[in-house]
Each structure stands twice: as C-alpha cells, then as structure tokens.
Amino acid sequence: MAKEKNPSPSSATSQPKSPPRSHRRRSVKRRAKPPPPLFHRQTAMDSNGIGETQSDIRREIASLEKAKAEINDRISALQARLDYSLKEGSKETNLCPLRPTETPFNGQLSADMIYRYSRHLLLPSFGVEAQGNLLKSSVLVIGAGGLGSPALLYLAACGIGRVGIVDNDVVELNNLHRQIIHTEAYIGRSKVESAAAACRAINSSIQLVEHKEAFRTSNALEIMSKYDIVVDATDNAPSRYMISDSCVVLGKPLISGAALGLEGQLTVYNYNGGPCYRCLFPTPPPTTACQRCADSGVLGVVPGIIGCLQALEAIKVAGAVGEPLSGRMLLLDALSARIRVVKIRGRSLQCEACGENATMTAQQFRDFDYEKFTQSPLTTSPLKLQLLPSEARITSREYKEINVKGEAHVLVDVRPAHHYKITSLPNSLNIPFSSLDGRLSEISEALEREELIKSGDASRAASLYVICRRGNDSQRAVDYLHKVGFTTAKDIIGGLESWAHDVDPKFPTY
Ligand SMILES: [Zn+2]
Numbered sequence: 291m292a293k294e295k296n297p298s299p300s301s302a303t304s305q306p307k308s309p310p311r312s313h314r315r316r317s318v319k320r321r322a323k324p325p326p327p328l329f330h331r332q333t334a335m336d337s338n339g340i341g342e343t344q345s346d347i348r349r350e351i352a353s354l355e356k357a358k359a360e361i362n363d364r365i366s367a368l369q370a371r372l373d374y375s376l377k378e379g380s381k382e383t384n385l386c387p388l389r390p391t392e393t394p395f396n397g398q399l400s401a402d403m404i405y406r407y408s409r410h411l412l413l414p415s416f417g418v419e420a421q422g423n424l425l426k427s428s429v430l431v432i433g434a435g436g437l438g439s440p441a442l443l444y445l446a447a448c449g450i451g452r453v454g455i456v457d458n459d460v461v462e463l464n465n466l467h468r469q470i471i472h473t474e475a476y477i478g479r480s481k482v483e484s485a486a487a488a489c490r491a492i493n494s495s496i497q498l499v500e501h502k503e504a505f506r507t508s509n510a511l512e513i514m515s516k517y518d519i520v521v522d523a524t525d526n527a528p529s530r531y532m533i534s535d536s537c538v539v540l541g542k543p544l545i546s547g548a549a550l551g552l553e554g555q556l557t558v559y560n561y562n563g564g565p566c567y568r569c570l571f572p573t574p575p576p577t578t579a580c581q582r583c584a585d586s587g588v589l590g591v592v593p594g595i596i597g598c599l600q601a602l603e604a605i606k607v608a609g610a611v612g613e614p615l616s617g618r619m620l621l622l623d624a625l626s627a628r629i630r631v632v633k634i635r636g637r638s639l640q641c642e643a644c645g646e647n648a649t650m651t652a653q654q655f656r657d658f659d660y661e662k663f664t665q666s667p668l669t670t671s672p673l674k675l676q677l678l679p680s681e682a683r684i685t686s687r688e689y690k691e692i693n694v695k696g697e698a699h700v701l702v703d704v705r706p707a708h709h710y711k712i713t714s715l716p717n718s719l720n721i722p723f724s725s726l727d728g729r730l731s732e733i734s735e736a737l738e739r740e741e742l743i744k745s746g747d748a749s750r751a752a753s754l755y756v757i758c759r760r761g762n763d764s765q766r767a768v769d770y771l772h773k774v775g776f777t778t779a780k781d782i783i784g785g786l787e788s789w790a791h792d793v794d795p796k797f798p799t800y
Pocket residue numbers: 565566567568569570637638641642643644645
C-alpha cells in the first residue's frame with residue numbers, strides 16, 4: 291500500500307476488484323519533508339546596517355513562536371491545575387495528586403475522580419462501576435495519526451488508567467489537517483511525545499506510556515502484553531495482519547478502524563468469540579488495491595469520526611458496557627452522510643491465526659514475514675521504483691539545464707488531472723498515465739510542433755521527458771513509451787518532489 295497505483299496503460303480501464311475496505315488504509319507516514327519555504331531569500335539590511343537575511347529573521351521568529359506556544363501550553367495546563375486546586379480548597383502541598391498515579395486505582399473513586407468523571411457517574415447505564423473499570427484498564431493505541439489523534443484524546447479524557455502510544459514518526463505540517471492531537475509547535479518532533487503531552491494536558495491523573503518505536507514482530511508481543519485492549523490506528527496491510535495476529539496470540543480485543551478519502555470503517559476483532567482480521571481476509575489484497583492517504587487523499591474529519599468511534603468501542607469493552615461492534619462492521623460514507631452497520635462473517639474454523647487448527651504461536655508470530663505475505667512494506671516511506679536503466683533517466687537538475695539552454699523538448703506530466711491542477715511545471719503536457727495509450731498522438735504532435743518552433747527543421751528530433759509526482763509512474767510511462775516507439779523518452783528521477791528539493795525550493799509539494 292505504500293505504492294503508487296500501478297495500472298498498466300493496457301489495463302487502465304479495468305478497475306481492480308473492490309478491495310476489502312479494511313485494506314484501504316489512510317497513511318500515517320510520509321516522507322520527512324520540510325514545509326515549503328514561506329519566504330524569499332532576499333537580503334535585508336537591518337537598522338544597524340548588519341547584513342542579515344529576511345530568512346534569518348523569519349527563522350528566528352518561527353523559533354521564538356514555537357517556544358512561546360510551548361510555554362503557553364504549559365502555563366494553561368498549570369493554570370488549570372491551580373484553578374482546580376483553589377476551587378477544591380486544597381493546600382499548596384496537594385497540588386500534585388493529579389500527577390500520574392503511582393498507586394494503581396484500588397477500586398475506590400477518590401473525591402478528585404468523582405468530580406472529574408461526574409458526568410459519566412450520572413449515567414445510569416455507565417455509573418461508578420463502568421468508570422471504575424476504565425480506571426483499572428489499559429489501552430494500547432498503535433499509531434498517533436489521523437485515527438489515533440481523537441482516539442487518544444478521548445481515551446485519556448475518559449480516565450483509562452494507562453494509555454500506551456506507539457509510533458516512530460514525527461509531526462508534519464501536511465498531516466495537521468487530520469492529526470488533531472498535534473500542534474504546529476511540535477512539527478518535526480516525535481508524534482508520541484506530542485500526543486502524550488496533549489493527553490497529559492487533558493488528564494494528568496492517568497498513566498501515559500510512550501513507545502517511540504515502530505511496531506514490529508520483534509517488539510509487538512512484549513509491548514502489547516502490558517495492555518488489556520488494542521486500538522489499531524495504523525494505515526497499511528502488513529500492520530493490520532501483524533496487529534491482529536499478535537492480539538490473537540495474546541488474547542486481546544482489537545478495535546480496528548480505517549479511513550481513506552471520504553469513507554471509513556470500524557469493527558472489533560477477537561472479542562467474545564468474534565472473528566479476527568484473518569478470519570475475514572485470509573489472503574491479502576493485491577497491492578494495487580491498497581491505497582494510502584499520501585497518494586489518494588483523505589478528508590481530515592473522516593478519520594476524526596472513525597477515531598472517535600474507536601475510542602467509544604474501547605470504552606465499551608474496557609467499561610464492560612453496551613454491545614461492542616464484534617461480528618459487525620460500521621461503514622461511513624461521509625459524502626452522502628450515511629452510516630451503515632453490516633453483519634460480518636464469524637470466526638472461521640479454517641483461520642490460520644484463530645481457527646481450529648491454528649498454528650499461530652508466539653514464536654511463529656515473531657518469525658512471520660508480514661511484508662512478504664502482503665507484498666507491501668511496513669515502512670511508510672514512499673516506494674522508490676527502479677525500473678529503467680540509467681541512460682533512460684535524467685535528474686531534475688539536468689532537466690533544468692535543458693530548459694536553460696532552450697533545447698527542443700516536450701515534457702509530459704503523467705499525474706492524474708486533479709494532481710496537475712494542484713501544481714505543475716510550465717509548458718508541460720498533462721497526459722495521465724492511465725490514459726497514455728489512447729493519447730500517444732498528442733505526444734507525437736507536440737514533438738513535431740517543438741521541432742518546428744525550436745529548429746525550424748522537423749528532421750531534428752526534439753527530446754521527450756516524462757515527469758510525475760515522485761518518479762515511479764514516470765518510469766512506468768517511459769517503459770511503456772519505449773515499447774510503443776518513443777525510444778528516446780526519459781524520465782525525471784524523483785519527479786516533482788526532486789524538482790522542489792534540488793532545483794526550486796519554492797515549488798509547492800503536497
Ligand atoms: Zn481468525
């Protein structure tokens with residue numbers, strides 16, 4: 291799923307079978323990429339006449355703003371504690387009882403707890419017993435992204451006694467539209483650190499455990515064994531299988547959510563005799579069916595809704611109330627405002643993880659190769675395809691030189707049209723990869739025009755270059771173009787991202 295879609299031009303019209311929605315995960319990880327520059331590099335002279343660039347000044351302002359935001363956050367948290375303490379008439383020496391409890395919840399709600407959770411206690415169907423269950427429980431949230439953000443905030447706020455957060459990624463500007471637990475002040479810093487700070491600011495009376503590492507077969511069982519309930523807030527097929535299998539091995543209920551584009555889904559696996567993920571999807575989907583938010587997009591509020599629902603299901607399981615969503619799946623269609631709950635297949639006797647002859651032991655789990663099984667990488671860095679020989683490729687810097695020299699050439703941009711609308715290089719011709727085979731004549735015509743304009747002689751061939759977002763589809767396109775007669779076509783290595791990185795820092799990235 292960390293792959294660009296891979297339609298071959300010849301089969302571009304045949305859509306892949308609709309994948310199980312559970313495989314279509316939104317992305318957590320993206321390439322660590324700095325935000326686009328917000329200013330020009332013009333030299334300014336300050337009042338002292340010392341040469342100082344506007345960039346320097348703006349950088350310092352940004353740094354100070356970041357520090358200011360962090361200090362403000364801290365002041366707000368301290369003020370809230372102080373206000374609360376004054377209201378309760380506590381002595382100054384008692385300002386710290388809201389620190390993480392060193393003594394676990396002993397079954398009795400303290401006065402602080404009764405006050406904090408009073409609205410829960412007033413619910414006849416929830417009450418002291420369910421709140422006590424929450425305080426005694428522990429939940430592991432894997433992924434502090436779009437799903438994990440709201441899930442973590444509610445789990446911390448509602449008084450889950452111990453909340454663990456697993457992620458090895460950093461906060462990025464282009465994720466803040468959906469990863470609402472993070473703030474601009476944390477850009478470039480650990481998501482786990484950021485999420486834990488936000489949770490502590492809401493509820494400093496619970497324990498928060500930071501797992502700043504990738505969730506892998508080597509550490510999964512050790513981490514997960516310390517928690518009662520698992521929330522899968524990841525975004526890729528191998529993680530789905532790995533998390534589900536480790537829940538089966540350890541007998542933990544799994545709250546599974548997914549969101550992509552304008553759709554979301556939710557279910558509870560491995561709970562009360564219900565199915566596990568493998569029961570429903572014994573074989574992984576084709577990799578072409580897997581998408582990620584970084585490629586396909588996601589409306590920020592959609593994972594927000596699903597993440598809230600994941601928190602709700604975790605609270606129901608932890609509180610031992612209601613009817614958790616086991617054996618059923620909730621489907622959200624945001625555009626038409628429809629939510630459906632469908633019955634899903636029960637536990638499969640043939641399931642390789644939880645069936646009658648299941649072989650999944652702790653050792654087998656540790657040895658299982660989830661990337662090989664799903665043909666998808668666990669790492670979320672974008673795929674770097676290496677399809678073409680080096681003579682069929684040029685760097686973005688080399689392409690810039692071609693432009694500077696005014697060499698006769700045509701640049702074909704093979705991204706989808708809605709990507710092309712976001713940003714594009716001047717004088718490029720947009721022919722999406724999926725429609726390339728039907729539009730070859732446009733390339734021939736463009737080459738002829740270019741030859742006439744630049745040299746006045748159509749016998750001198752213009753060069754053909756192909757670009758896309760990251761340099762994967764452009765290679766596939768060049769490979770195809772070579773086969774249909776455009777034998778000199780070359781792709782621009784790394785696509786528009788490398789153009790932005792190596793040639794024009796002001797060029798937008800997305
Ligand atoms: Zn199963």
